[in-house]
Amino acid sequence: MKNSKMPIFLAMSVIYAGFLLYSSIYGFEPGQQMWGNFRDFSLQMLKMMPCIFILIGLFDVWVKKETVERHLGTDSGPLSYLWAVLLAGTTVGGIYVALPVASALYSKGAGTGVILVYVSASAICRIPMTLFEASFLGWEFTMVRFAVSIPLVVLVSVLLGRYLDRKGWVMPDEQE
Amino acid sequence: MSSSNTLSNPHWTGARSETSFHADGRKGNNVIILYAFTAAALLVSFIADMRKTIRGLEIALKRFLRIGPAFLTMLVLVSIALFVFPEETIARSLTSGSIWLATGIGTLIGSIAVMPGFIAFPLGSVLRNSGAPYMVVSGFTTTLMMVGILTFPMEKKYFGVRLALLRNLLAFLTALAVAFATGLYFGETGF
Structure with missing residues (x-):
């Protein structure tokens, strides 16, 4: 602040x-x-927050920048978006957890599009939340939502990421 | 008429008490797993390299303090919004009027409100039982998950104002598309 x-x-x-x-x-x-x-x-x-931030801190000191760059970096190809969606599926909590995680990934070299996919996907396909949704609204409802929302979210995030990269966007935290 | 039915509907009270019971157990398990995992990770890290682990904890604290004020702002906004939009009000506005109007209202309320899944989905199922179409429920729950006006103070700290705005706008449009597709699938749009 x-x-x-x-x-x-x-x-x-x-x-x-x-x-x-x-x-x-x-x-x-x-x-x-x-x-x-x-x-x-x-x-x-x-x-939940103490756990999340401790895990982010451990991630920061243990995971090498090259590893993140290779799998989630700008040049790591379409597979990186799949990793982002899978990672999002295991996320707990809401956007208040996804944002700090995205920030940690970004500072380790993850691409703009990848973190946008991660943040958006973590809103819609967290596994515990999905199980809960299906048990209340039915599997059909959940499957329709998944089939439409995940491709759309990935597409929109990837395009938005490209646009931001062209504009030379940098995550605010990183400018300090 | 339908609004008063909603409130006196036996489904309403029945579903509520039943769900909160389920939800607490599930939520509690998640938190326990999270703590166990974090404790194990910390222990392994400590054994492997104490100095590195301490640096990791310092980073954790620093990152947490940096986002603290925005986080607190969000909590305050949420506490006010939950008071202004109690579940009864939401249910009433989503079960009356035309399907298009209700979907529109649903996406708007979903964008403003913040509620955890263990409240949102039981509420969705109550809405279904009180006659709300799948399209309306989908618009409501999807914006609830994807669009966050109340989490905006926090999001702008990480993304900056312009990207946070852009992301929320795109998420809103995506949610509309999802709601529409859901309506089409369940044959509710009348096409």
Whole structure:
């Protein structure tokens, strides 16, 4: 976060926290519900985050840049997109997990298109989520969604990646 | 009329309590597996090279702190949005009106809302039982997964504002295509 934005962020946080505190003292219903939502959702995400970031850190020190570049780099061909989809299938959590992982992959030399495929695919084909979906909405529904969404997502991400590469796009984290 | 039916529908309450029971068990297992895997990886790494492992942990902490504020912003937005769009409101707006209008509303709500799969899919099945077509459910769940207005603060930290916008826009169009294809497959579009 840029230093210039820090005061705004802090001010908003204080206002939000103050609102929640006010609500809990004076029994203001909407505020109490928001606190409940905030607590449930935070706990659910925060219990995964330490693991995710530790694994990313270990990945960073153990996996060689050349390895990532060879399999997921810009010049590693169509197979790299398949790896991205398979990797996405094993991802847990949502985009809040996929983004840090994508950033770690990118800093190790993965191509722009590959990380875009990974982030988008992790939204739609995580295995635990898919099993859950099928059990509620039926296999037919899930299969139709897979058959249409995966090719589309890969196609769109690859084209977007090429476009960005032509424009000389660099992931913001890497400019620091 | 259909809206009040939705709320008093026995499917609604029945499905809810049943699903949250299932969901907790499954979710808990995932977290346990994740922790076991991380612990094993850390242990192996420590034995192999202590210094490298410590550097890895430092990197983990640094990366986590860097995204912390954006992460917190997202949590705040989610907590407000869940209050503004409770499940009942979503269900009501997706089970009434024409299929095209409902699909449109479904994709818009799906784009704004953030909810974990173990809430979204049971909700989808409740919607089905209350008469929502597959196309509407597909539009809703697919945008829910792919488009993230509330996760935007976090996404822009990684991708920059322009790519984050572009990706979400393309994801929205993709979700529309998926919903339409689902409608075609189940013969709901009337073509």
